[in-house]
Amino acid sequence: HVNHFWRLLSELQIPFLTLLDLDVGRYQAGWGRIKYVNNQLGLYQPEKVLPTTFSLSDWNDDKVPVRTHHFFENGTKSVFLELETRGVFFSFPMDLDFSMLLAFPNAYGVQQEVxxxxxxKAVLGKSHHGSYQYSGDELNLFSTYHKLFKLGSKPAAHIDALAQLSNEELLANMPGSFGRLADAVIAKLAELPE
Structure with a gap:
């Protein structure tokens, strides 16, 4: 969907930011998602393409897992933070739903289960690869994730959880990339003429 939206917004000269699911372990995700985004930047915003010194691995390369090997230039640059400076943010490590589950386990009624x-397979898909990139605690959330977001209603699960949280709790525990995205939106809006 990135290619359609970015093409449309670019042609209309509408500024935009993007939040995507990293989907570590899912078919062609993780590094595959990063490569795809970088290719799309090349088509629609060539000035934002990552430096060629950033060697982007294959999605299923066990030697370079995206969660631990995403630093370049002697460990001084994170591919994720570099993409954020280019307006691309990721729900980490899987998707928006899992990010929220990690950040607010009590509000979502998490039950730790091996x-x-x-x-x-139900969470990552039958062609998944690299579930080892998730910690034991994260894997223990997969059952709740499956129940709430694969079998249940995503909107209902989020509304129920958010209704239990104060604004202060939301701000204090919001996933990092979401907070940085909110700051980027505020900055983008400030750039627009009144």
Missing amino acids: SDESTI
């Missing part, structure tokens, strides 16, 4: 292969 994930078996069928639960991992």
Whole structure:
């Protein structure tokens, strides 16, 4: 969908920011998602393409897992922070739903449960690869994630959880990329003529 929206917004000269799911472990995601975004930047905003010194790995390369090997230039630059300066933000490590589950486990009624292969497959898909990139605690959230967001209603789950949180709790525990995205939106809006 990025290619359609970015093409439209670019042609209309409308400024935009993008939030995407990193989807670590899902088919062609993780590094695959980063490569795709970089290719799309090349088409619609060539000045924002990542430096060629950033070697972007294949999505299923076990030697370079995206969660631990995303630093370049002697560990001084994170591919994620570099993309954020280019207006591209990621829900980390999977998607918006999982990010919120990690940030607000009590509000979502998380029940820690050891994930078996069928639960991992239900969450990451049958062609998944690299579930080892998730910590044990994160894998223990897969059952709740599956119940709330794969079998249940995403909007209802989020509304129920958000209704239990104060504004202060939301701001204090918001996933990092979401807070940085909000700051970027505020900055973009400030640039617009009144």
